[in-house]
Amino acid sequence: MRRRIIKKLAYSFSLEECEIESTVNNFNYIPTYSTRIIKNRKVIDKSKLLANENIALEYYKDLINSYSTFSFPNRSFIMTELMNIIPYLHCYNSYTIYKFDFKEFFYNIDLKNCFKFINEDLSLKSREYKFLKNYLNNLNECTPGIGLHNSLVEIAGTRFDLKVMNNFKDMGLLTYCRYVDDCILILDEKLDETIIVKEIKKLMKEVFGQKLSINESKTDYYNCDDTNYKFTYLGYVFEKGQSKKVPYKLGIAPKKLNKYVTKINEIVIEYKHDQDIEALSLKLELMFKRVVFYGSRKSNERKKWQVRGIGDSYKELKRFMKDNDNLKNLTKETADLFEWTIRECFRINGIHTPPKIHNQLKNKKFASCFINNRATLLHRKIGLNHKQLKEVVGILDRRNLDRYGYKELANILLNKVI
Structure with a gap:
């Protein structure tokens, strides 16, 4: 397993395996972490870490994840x-x-206990034991921001x-x-x-x-x-x-629901300025569909299938929705999101609901997108090809897109999805 970790890191950092191994073996100090505030919470600024620090911390994170008995909550x-x-x-x-x-x-976990748990789960080599013991006995707090601390x-x-x-x-x-x-x-x-x-x-x-x-x-x-x-x-x-x-x-919890209502209102205001009915219809549709893509997150270069949209974030509600018209099991505020909220956003912005949107609301289109698991698949082989994706993105972005590759077009579309 350790050899697999070394191979994985060599690929991620574009180095030879012997270079990764040498870095890990010779790493014996605790990094001085730079921090920043994100959403009123102090987190480690991973971009300020040195290359050898990143490699060593990733190694020990993967070591704990591979050999420990825990799994991350889903x-x-x-x-x-x-x-x-x-x-x-x-x-x-x-x-x-x-x-x-x-x-x-x-910030309030006893890290000495964490070392005890690691020692119970893992058969550590002497240098690994020495580093982790020193690291956890001298670290003041388990500041979030790096994968190793999530594992701890x-x-x-x-x-x-x-x-x-x-x-x-x-x-x-x-x-x-x-x-x-x-x-x-x-x-x-x-x-x-x-x-x-x-x-x-x-x-x-x-x-x-x-x-x-x-x-x-x-x-x-x-x-x-x-x-x-x-x-x-x-x-x-x-x-x-x-x-x-x-x-x-x-x-949907009120705080999260307000985020979606704000997004719908922004879409309506955009329509008020550009009067683009096709863009309006597509933006609303993407709100309630699943947008599926294959890519990596900012914090992790490893590519995997990912999904965005209300249709995925709140998929557990679907089994309590009998059909497009039967939303009685939902809270009033959540049921309103599929029709009344959209109409209300037009009203408060002094806009008549366009006939196309009126018909879509009357036919429960957005509830149907949600309930029936409608999806836009961003994959050139099994989903939208380059031409189809360019046509879709062209509705949202009126610039000349001829020179844009598939990944660039996909990113434009993803930025439009909440």
Whole structure:
């Protein structure tokens, strides 16, 4: 496995394997990290790292990922699990929901514990042991921004997950999920919040050390006695008691929903200025479709299939939408997004809804794009070819595109997708 890691890094950094191996073997200091603020959070500025630092840190990240027993949380898997349980909780005689969040998670983990977990999982070579012990014993905090620190957080997080599930299995555990620092615990018994909090805090101290605490402002507790409540988790919202016929309504969390409403309003304003009905129709369609492409992220050069659009981000809602006209299982605000919100954006901007868009809304086109998993595939062999892609992009960008290659055209289109 170590040889595979060396080969992978040699390819990524365009170096010989012996150069990668020499860099890793001779790397024995802790980098001085430059940081920047992104979304009110301090993160490592990876662009300021030296080449040898990048190589060594990537090596130890891959080493931990390859040999440890943890796996990174998957939002889609988590939401599938929750959607199989939460909408049917009213069928249980008793239940408890406890949602909690770690306060400044990365910055408050005991890194000495992380080294202990790594040593339990991995059979380290002497130089690897020496470097990781020195690194984790002397690093003040696990500042986010590099892959190694994500791995350190998850190796500890997995230990915590196992302890939670083990400790609550005799208290009616239905499910427990954690996505980085966002956790949710659901029991099929009514359990007092103080008991849950006491147990969770005890396990946090055991795994993460003394500094980490629960973020009280992001904690929710509900049980079977609560008739009306609403909470959000990983971009979704769950509402109970809003309708007698539908005990639970599901939807897009308000903060995320506002982002989509803002985007629709921007599209309408653009139409007000350019009066381009074809561009307007395509922009709205792309909002609700899946845009599938094969490429790399900014933080990772490895190419893989990726998907953008509401149709992918909130795909778990689709199974609760019977057809284009039956959105009763959705929250009102989420159901409105497919028609009323679009009409309202035209109204508040003093524009009559164009006949083409009016007909599309009447025929539930945008709800259909979402429900029926409509997709635009950006791949020259199995999706849009160069000519087709240029025609599509030409609707959104009226410049002369004759000299643009496939990748450049795809990037223009992707920049138009939220």
